[in-house]
Each structure stands twice: as C-alpha cells, then as structure tokens.
Amino acid sequence: MGNKLISYSSITKKVVMALAGLFLISFLVVHLGINLLLLSNDDGASFMVAVGFMTTNPLVKIMEIFLMGGFAIHMVIGVFIQIQNWLARPVRYKVAGYSHLSFFSKYMIHTGAIIFIFLCIHFTNFYFVKLGLVNPPTGVGKEDFYQMATLLFADRFYAVLYVVLMIFLGFHLHHAFQSAFQTLGLSHTKYTPFIKVVGTIYSIVVPLGFASIPLFFIFIK
Amino acid sequence: MDFTLKIWRQKNAKAKGKFVTYKINGISDSSSFLEMLDVFNDQQVTKGEDPVVFDHDCREGICGTCSLYINGRPHGPDDAVTTCQLHMRKFKDGDTIVIEPWRSKAFPVIRDLMVDRQAFDKIIQAGGFISVNTGGIPDANAILIPKQNADSSMDAAACIGCGACVAACKNASAMLFVAAKVSHFALLPQGKAEATRRVQAMVAKMDELGFGNCTNTGACEAECPKEISIENIARMNREFLGAKIGSQKKVVKEGGF
Known part of the structure; x- marks a missing residue:
C-alpha cells in the first residue's frame, strides 16, 4: 500500500482524507444524538432502544464497515502526509515559525493522536465487548451499553479523562471542518465565512454535548 | 541603531552550518535590511573575513530574488514586503536578529543564506506557460474577459516566486506558489486550452520535488x-x-x- 500511496498526488490524498473526515464529522452527530439519550430520566430505556436499533439494523451494519474504513483511511493518510511533511523540512528553523492564522492547524497530528488513543480505549470499553473480544464487566451483559457507560462514568478518573479528551476533539474539529471544505476546493467569498462559523459552532457544541454526559453523571445523577 | 546578528553560516552545500553571532553598530533607521547587510559585509571584508552570502537583485520588491527568514518570519517583521523593502526602523535599537535561510528539502542551501530555488523553475517548466501561435497581432479586446476574472488573475500573477510561502509553511509546501501560477492562467481564456494538462503536470512536479502537503494553515498567505x-x-x-x-x-x- 505504501508505494501506491506515494504515487497518488498530494491533492488526491488530501481530498480523500477530507471526504473521510467529513463522513466522520457526520457520524459524530449521530453518535452524539444517541449518547444524549443517556441524559433522559428513564434508567436507560430510550438509550437501549437506540442501541438495539444500531446493533441490529442491517443498514447500520453496512455503515459500520464504511465507518471503520473511514477511520482507517483518515488515519493512514493523515500519518503518511505528516511524515512527508516532516521530511520536507529536514533542517528545522532556530526561531519557531510565526503564523497569523488557524492556531489548531499546527497541532492536528497531535490532537489526532490523542483522539486515536481515546478511540482505542473507547473500542476496548464498548465495541470489542459487543464483538465478544473483550469480556464485559462482571454482571453486565455484552450488549448492555447503558450499564457499561454508567459504570465507567462512575469512575471519576475516567469521567475527567473523557471530558479532557473531548476538549482535544474540539481543537481537532475546529480546524478540520473548514479545512475539509478548502481542500475540496470550496472557497467562496459568500459561503466560506458561513462554513467557518458553522465549523466553530460544531467544534464547540458537539464535544460539549459529549462532555455533558460524564458531567451529568458526576454532578447531577 | 545597534544590533546583534545571529547569522547562519555554511561554507557550501555539503558543509555543516552553524549560527555565528556578530555585532553591528551605527545603522540608520532608514536603511533597508539588505543595506544593513551590505554595511555588515563591508566590515567583514575590511576585517579580512568572509562576507555573508545572500540573494538579492532588483531591490524594488518585484524580482523575488531576496529571501531571508528573519526572527521566525520570511521577509521579516513587516506585512506585504520583501526583505529588500524591509526597513531597519521595524526593529528596536539593540535587538537581536536571527537570520536563517529558507528551510526546505526542495530548496537546498548553496552557501550561508543563499538557497537553490530551481525547484520553482522546474514547476513552471512543467506547465506554467501558454502556447501561442505566431502570426498577426490579434485585435485588442477581441477576447471577452469578465472584469472579475481579469482582476483575480492579475492578483494571482503578482506572485514573484520568492518562496516565502514554502519558507513560512510548517510543511514546506509549495501549494500557494503553484496555486497562484495555475490560477492566473486558469482564469483567462488564453489559459483554458492547456488548463487540464497544466494543473496535473505542475502538481505532479511539485510532489516529485519533495515539497510538503498543504494543511490549510494559512501561514503562506500571511507571509506572502x-x-x-x-x-x-x-x-x-x-x-x-x-x-x-x-x-x-x-x-x-x-x-x-
């Protein structure tokens, strides 16, 4: 795959990465929508209905393959491009670069790596349990995601870690959203400012939505 | 004005370079950065030492020959100027000024602050031109061009190919340069005929030469x-x-x- 990846043009790689990224961005909204059901005061009944749908619906099963593919493509190309970028400047500057724009864009590989670590933890806690690769906590069924989530968020350390990771997710998304459109060639005096505003709102609201759940479990429940 | 200069010194392309610290005194605040370096080099020659090698030509900000990465910024601490147009009054008396060459795999250092920017010429050779037939002179205004396109094309054509975008980019990407060259043809009817071939050839050449990938950071635009x-x-x-x-x-x- 390595050689093949090199022979693709830099713009093609970036476009594929941007498309995968936008797909992941749309997925996050669905994921958040289901997670927010944890906040409803019905001991997880509505949440489990949604989980039931997501684990059995054949269309969702197909989308799951695309989703894993999306993650894989986004990460493989991201790391590949980053290595190329490091190699493009073998001797670094003594004085760090000074750039006016997009602060978070400088740390995409770092925030991306943090999200990847979170993803590994997240998969071990939920997805691999469902697949039967990891044993569920004692006394919890392997598809009882409500109990798993409740147990995890009861652990203060995990809950705080989760909130912190959501902040980094927000940093990543802040640059990612508008950058994806720029890469796809969608730059326009009328629409670009709008896209940037939507991106900023998205990068605040979505991580905040996710973070609200452990905060709810710590402080309210 | 008095300054402390930390200048990258490198004997040749293969030698290992290092920063050398120098003092320079009595510089006029109206002198340009390059004039300051001229004074400095005069002093070096008088002392029997090697002058610092740096690129320069027109000194009017239109040729794109001067470079220099000054205190972390290509063309130094001023907006929309080249190093030759940068005045010493932009610095404070007693400042330490760190001067580095452009750093990019595609722009190897030749000596001191001079880098080889042939990579840009190779990208232009790959497609940054239009083919025209010989013959009679076409009538002026025979080809209609929307004003908006003519303006945008002219803005893109203002690129002098100095390489500040590559120097500023954290990925040493040449996307802004190539994009300017592609755009200024793509917006005009004369450039349309070869447009599809041009953009593919220029991007392929850019990739081949070892420039980094664009991450839409925008440092290039800020420093251009x-x-x-x-x-x-x-x-x-x-x-x-x-x-x-x-x-x-x-x-x-x-x-x-």
Missing part, C-alpha cells in the same frame, strides 16, 4: 509579500479534481491520480 490569497489553493484543488475526473485519458503518467 504579494498577499496572494489561499483562495487560489482552493481554485487549484477544484481545477485539479476537475481535470482528473474530466479528462478522458491519462495526461500525466508520473504523479498518478
């Missing part, structure tokens, strides 16, 4: 002495995708899809 906008990069991406999807045969063998 000619204020070329990253809108041009989006335009190039559009042109490139259109060319790849629309072209009926493989135009460029190397460089892949």
